[in-house]
Amino acid sequence: xxxxxxxxxxxLAWFMARSDGKYDAFVGSRKRKLLSGLTGTLVEIGSGTGxxxxxxxxxxxxxxxxxxxxxxxxxxxxxxxxxxxxxxxxGDTETLPFxxxxxxxxxxxxxxxxxxxxxxxLGEILRILKPGGRFIFMEHVGAPEGSRLRRIQRLxxxxxxxxxxxxxxDRDTDSSLRRAGFRKVELERFTAPIPLVxxxxxxxxxx
Numbered sequence: 001x002x003x004x005x006x007x008x009x010x011x012l013a014w015f016m017a018r019s020d021g022k023y024d025a026f027v028g029s030r031k032r033k034l035l036s037g038l039t040g041t042l043v044e045i046g047s048g049t050g051x052x053x054x055x056x057x058x059x060x061x062x063x064x065x066x067x068x069x070x071x072x073x074x075x076x077x078x079x080x081x082x083x084x085x086x087x088x089x090x091g092d093t094e095t096l097p098f099x100x101x102x103x104x105x106x107x108x109x110x111x112x113x114x115x116x117x118x119x120x121x122l123g124e125i126l127r128i129l130k131p132g133g134r135f136i137f138m139e140h141v142g143a144p145e146g147s148r149l150r151r152i153q154r155l156x157x158x159x160x161x162x163x164x165x166x167x168x169x170d171r172d173t174d175s176s177l178r179r180a181g182f183r184k185v186e187l188e189r190f191t192a193p194i195p196l197v198x199x200x201x202x203x204x205x206x207x
Contacts, residue, residue: 008165040060040061042061043096046093049078050079052107058083061085062082064088067092075088094124096128105136106134114165122177122180126181131207136203137177140169142171157170169196184205
């Protein structure tokens with residue numbers, strides 16, 4: 001890891017640990033609804049600093065996958081307040097270290113915007129889910145085609161990706177989800193109070 005990359009990852013972890021609160025307060029009720037009733041083993045991809053742990057049922061086995069090692073200490077700080085078992089591993093969404101059909105649920109929150117190969121990542125999620133398993137997601141997506149916001153997203157995308165760890169503000173994640181091969185995809189659209197990436201989707205895709 002280069003010094004510049006190392007410094008960027010360290011700053012990103014520090015920033016995320018201090019900026020999750022306002023956003024989480026806005027989406028908290030949606031997260032509670034989406035994550036209630038889960039059982040078995042859940043894999044969270046791009047777990048970051050651990051803001052989702054507080055919403056997961058205590059008897060759920062959680063395995064978090066986070067590629068940025070500087071996020072880990074903040075994640076463990078959140079994990080200390082959780083009653084149920086938590087494991088954290090370093091890895092990437094495009095190559096998940098789990099057997100085929102081995103987990104009950106997968107969770108992503110503001111992650112799919114920045115994976116290098118979205119279709120490959122979704123294929124990995126499908127692969128590790130058991131039949132009937134659920135992929136729970138909450139992601140920002142590109143604004144509608146032809147809108148002023150979409151044009152702005154495209155204009156700032158190169159700089160945004162460089163600063164935001166590969167995040168693509170105009171990515172059509174919802175379209176990718178629908179063609180990924182899930183048996184059923186249910187989602188809602190909402191607007192979050194975040195400049196440039198306010199269009200959001202949240203829902204469940206079933207294998």
